[in-house]
Amino acid sequence: MCLSASRGNDIEISLEDFKRAKKLLERTEKKMDKAFKGIGKSNIAEVTDRVLTVIIAKKKIKRSEVLRFLYG
Structure with missing residues (x-):
C-alpha cells in the first residue's frame, strides 16, 4: 500500500x-538478524556479538582461537 x-x-x-x-x-x-544485534539486558551482549561474528566468518574455529581473538 x-x-x-x-x-x-x-x-x-x-x-x-x-x-x-x-x-x-x-x-x-x-540483514534482519542484525537489526537488534547486541541490544538487550545482557552485559555481555557486545562480546557475544563479536564471538558470533568470528564464528560465522570462519565457519569452523577452535575455542582457543576464539579466546585468542578476544583477548589477544
Whole structure:
C-alpha cells in the first residue's frame, strides 16, 4: 500500500507495486538478524556479538582461537 501511495493517488495496488514490495522485503530480510544485534539486558551482549561474528566468518574455529581473538 505504501509503495502504491508513493507512486500516485489511486487506491489500487498494481502487480508492479507488489513486485517492488516483495523485492524490498527480500532484501531487508537478509540483514534482519542484525537489526537488534547486541541490544538487550545482557552485559555481555557486545562480546557475544563479536564471538558470533568470528564464528560465522570462519565457519569452523577452535575455542582457543576464539579466546585468542578476544583477548589477544
